[in-house]
Amino acid sequence: MALAPQAASSTDPQPAEVEGEHINAPGLQFFVFGLFFIFGGITSLNDVIIPKLKELFTLNYTQAMLVQFCFFAAYAAIGIPGAQLVKKIGYMRGAVAGLLTMMAGCLLFIPASQTATYGLFLFALFVLASGVVIVQVVANPLISLLGPPKTTHSRLTFAQAFNSLGTTIFPLVGAGLILGSLAKVSADELSGPALDAYRSAESAVIVNTYIGLAIALAIVAAVVWSFRNRLQGEKHEASSFLGGFKLLQRPRFGYGALCIFLYVGAEVSIGSIMINYLAQSRVLGQPESVIGWMIMFYWGGALVGRFIGSAVLRMVSPGKLLACVAAGAITLVLISANTSGHVAGYALLSVGLMNAIMFPTIFSLACEKLGSRAADGSGIINVAICGGAIVPLAFGALADASGSLAFALILPVICYAIIAGFGIFARRPAEA
Numbered sequence: 062m063a064l065a066p067q068a069a070s071s072t073d074p075q076p077a078e079v080e081g082e083h084i085n086a087p088g089l090q091f092f093v094f095g096l097f098f099i100f101g102g103i104t105s106l107n108d109v110i111i112p113k114l115k116e117l118f119t120l121n122y123t124q125a126m127l128v129q130f131c132f133f134a135a136y137a138a139i140g141i142p143g144a145q146l147v148k149k150i151g152y153m154r155g156a157v158a159g160l161l162t163m164m165a166g167c168l169l170f171i172p173a174s175q176t177a178t179y180g181l182f183l184f185a186l187f188v189l190a191s192g193v194v195i196v197q198v199v200a201n202p203l204i205s206l207l208g209p210p211k212t213t214h215s216r217l218t219f220a221q222a223f224n225s226l227g228t229t230i231f232p233l234v235g236a237g238l239i240l241g242s243l244a245k246v247s248a249d250e251l252s253g254p255a256l257d258a259y260r261s262a263e264s265a266v267i268v269n270t271y272i273g274l275a276i277a278l279a280i281v282a283a284v285v286w287s288f289r290n291r292l293q294g295e296k297h298e299a300s301s302f303l304g305g306f307k308l309l310q311r312p313r314f315g316y317g318a319l320c321i322f323l324y325v326g327a328e329v330s331i332g333s334i335m336i337n338y339l340a341q342s343r344v345l346g347q348p349e350s351v352i353g354w355m356i357m358f359y360w361g362g363a364l365v366g367r368f369i370g371s372a373v374l375r376m377v378s379p380g381k382l383l384a385c386v387a388a389g390a391i392t393l394v395l396i397s398a399n400t401s402g403h404v405a406g407y408a409l410l411s412v413g414l415m416n417a418i419m420f421p422t423i424f425s426l427a428c429e430k431l432g433s434r435a436a437d438g439s440g441i442i443n444v445a446i447c448g449g450a451i452v453p454l455a456f457g458a459l460a461d462a463s464g465s466l467a468f469a470l471i472l473p474v475i476c477y478a479i480i481a482g483f484g485i486f487a488r489r490p491a492e493a
Contacts, residue, residue, distance in 0.1 A: 093204050102227025118179045131184070132449070140445075155199045159199065165188055167272065229361040305441050322446070326452020327473035330452055335409065361413065362416070380483075384482075426487040
């Protein structure tokens with residue numbers, strides 16, 4: 062994407078200016094950081110909702126993973142339309158559209174709770190995720206443009222640290238609000254009207270959390286709308302609805318898109334079963350309501366790692382560092398699967414630290430030299446995020462078939478191995 066110079070409005074005291082291949086828009090980065098914080102936090106709440114709904118509706122792991130399937134399927138369905146929308150109305154207005162869609166998804170939890178219907182919860186999550194997709198289509202390429210190209214890898218990793226801040230804080234609060242209310246009576250001990258009443262009462266706890274989120278999203282949308290004219294001269298290359306898929310013909314971009322699919326799938330699979338995994342007698346042997354807060358270590362590791370990574374990436378080859386952390390993730394997963402107790406628990410939680418730089422580094426390596434096709438590239442990458450729908454569902458099916466969460470961890474190991482290969486493949490700068 063290229064931005065052409067244009068005269069600033071007299072009502073805009075600090076308009077965005079084009080400087081070579083990047084935008085100088087003082088203060089705008091902080092709003093983009095806020096967007097990363099919001100969509101990261103909301104996405105990570107799924108890890109808290111899954112054990113809640115699994116108990117509430119007496120689900121097996123495959124059925125419980127439908128939460129992630131419906132959430133991340135939105136990336137496949139909305140990624141390309143979202144990119145087209147952003148190209149039509151611009152980055153800032155696109156962010157507002159995404160935030161309002163997220164708000165609508167939060168409000169849909171109200172009828173889902175009133176009817177205590179699992180299917181309605183899944184639909185609400187799909188709508189919520191649709192808004193997240195649009196916001197992410199905006200945020201990733203925009204933060205790449207808000208600075209010189211030579212520091213893109215570092216800058217995007219730093220922005221992703223705010224995403225991790227959200228994924229650390231939201232589950233901590235959510236675990237207290239949602240899992241903390243798990244009753245001593247289990248849903249599988251009830252039937253008929255008693256079961257319906259139990260599900261309605263427990264579902265109401267989830268609703269209150271998401272109503273609060275809806276109010277916060279409305280406020281953020283209003284603030285972003287007030288900055289809708291900051292990007293003066295914004296310009297996108299015209300393309301057909303499916304034209305962005307031609308980018309997959311570029312080996313570097315195609316391989317990178319595959320790795321985004323696998324990375325998100327592996328990260329979401331591990332995060333989704335983390336609370337249930339730690340609760341096993343083989344690991345920590347504590348109830349979900351007691352150890353639910355520990356998911357913050359998984360996402361907190363990504364937070365710490367991204368702040369560190371944003372500095373390291375200024376000195377180390379992004380591709381080589383990606384290969385190293387992918388190898389580290391493989392090692393930690395294998396240690397967890399083949400040990401027990403605190404070693405098994407904390408080894409798997411530590412995978413979050415290895416995940417830290419993966420998404421931003423894969424994204425920026427894959428999208429190097431896309432120029433005016435940045436929005437198209439971001440749309441395709443967002444479609445690839447549907448790995449968070451498919452891989453966890455396969456993970457759940459593998460866990461159910463084998464009767465072991467530890468055995469199912471072989472799936473993320475395979476994902477990380479392919480990502481390590483991409484790091485080696487993309488260790489040199491892209492050709493125009």
